[in-house]
Amino acid sequence: MNFDLQADAAKAVQLQRDDAVWQHGRGSVSDGQDTNADGQPTCVLTDTANAIVIYFSRSGSTELLAHMIAMQVAADSLEIVVQKPYSQNYQQTLNRANYERLNQRYPALNMQVPNLDQYQTVYLGYPVWAMTLSHPMTAFLKSYGSQLNNKKIVPFMTQGGYGAGDSVQQIQALLHNQGIHNEMAPSLVIDGNKVNRASSQIRQWLNLVNR
Numbered sequence: 001m002n003f004d005l006q007a008d009a010a011k012a013v014q015l016q017r018d019d020a021v022w023q024h025g026r027g028s029v030s031d032g033q034d035t036n037a038d039g040q041p042t043c044v045l046t047d048t049a050n051a052i053v054i055y056f057s058r059s060g061s062t063e064l065l066a067h068m069i070a071m072q073v074a075a076d077s078l079e080i081v082v083q084k085p086y087s088q089n090y091q092q093t094l095n096r097a098n099y100e101r102l103n104q105r106y107p108a109l110n111m112q113v114p115n116l117d118q119y120q121t122v123y124l125g126y127p128v129w130a131m132t133l134s135h136p137m138t139a140f141l142k143s144y145g146s147q148l149n150n151k152k153i154v155p156f157m158t159q160g161g162y163g164a165g166d167s168v169q170q171i172q173a174l175l176h177n178q179g180i181h182n183e184m185a186p187s188l189v190i191d192g193n194k195v196n197r198a199s200s201q202i203r204q205w206l207n208l209v210n211r
């Protein structure tokens with residue numbers, strides 16, 4: 001797999017912050033391009049993989065986690081890209097996210113999604129926002145959820161320390177509302193500033209998911 005985990009870690013600015021400074025992710029800046037200021041969005045597709053990691057990341061932590069998982073299970077990878085990236089500034093991102101959530105106006109996507117028939121397992125990665133699913137993943141599931149019927153869904157997320165909230169239930173509800181049936185695997189929840197120290201937790205979780 002052609003991932004550069006060191007470069008990913010350098011982009012995940014939260015990793016350099018200890019808990020006292022990090023303040024549960026408050027104040028975490030991003031590159032203002034949802035991790036893609038220095039390159040193209042991740043899209044690694046093969047003819048042979050039976051799993052794919054589909055993720056969104058604003059400030060890089062979920063992206064690093066997504067790539068660590070994809071390397072472990074030899075999965076393909078696809079980054080969710082929105083038409084209008086979220087602001088570099090945390091408060092502005094929060095304001096926009098609150099507006100989107102309260103008005104149920106989820107972001108327009110700007111990405112090609114391949115036919116997902118070849119995949120039996122779909123890992124879905126996202127940051128937790130306001131104790132629920134972040135909106136790019138909501139938008140993805142609303143647009144492409146119908147391609148996920150009968151697949152094993154494996155949620156993973158990074159967050160500021162307050163946990164998964166109702167994000168996994170939201171995934172289930174979004175799919176269920178489209179008449180989609182899935183096996184849901186146990187989810188993985190990692191602090192956004194500790195992803196680079198989560199290797200053994202990831203391995204243990206993957207053993208559980210794929211046993």
Ligand SMILES: Cc1cc2nc3c(=O)[nH]c(=O)nc-3n(C[C@H](O)[C@H](O)[C@H](O)COP(=O)(O)O)c2cc1C
Pocket residue numbers: 014024025026028056057058059060061062063090093094097126127128129130131132158159160161162163191192193
């Ligand atoms: C708009 C917004 C809302 C957030 N809400 C929560 C929250 O409710 N609970 C939490 O634990 N962390 C919350 N966070 C922190 C992020 O989940 C955390 O920083 C995450 O690691 C960011 O992932 P990323 O680097 O992949 O974008 C929020 C961050 C943002 C930008």
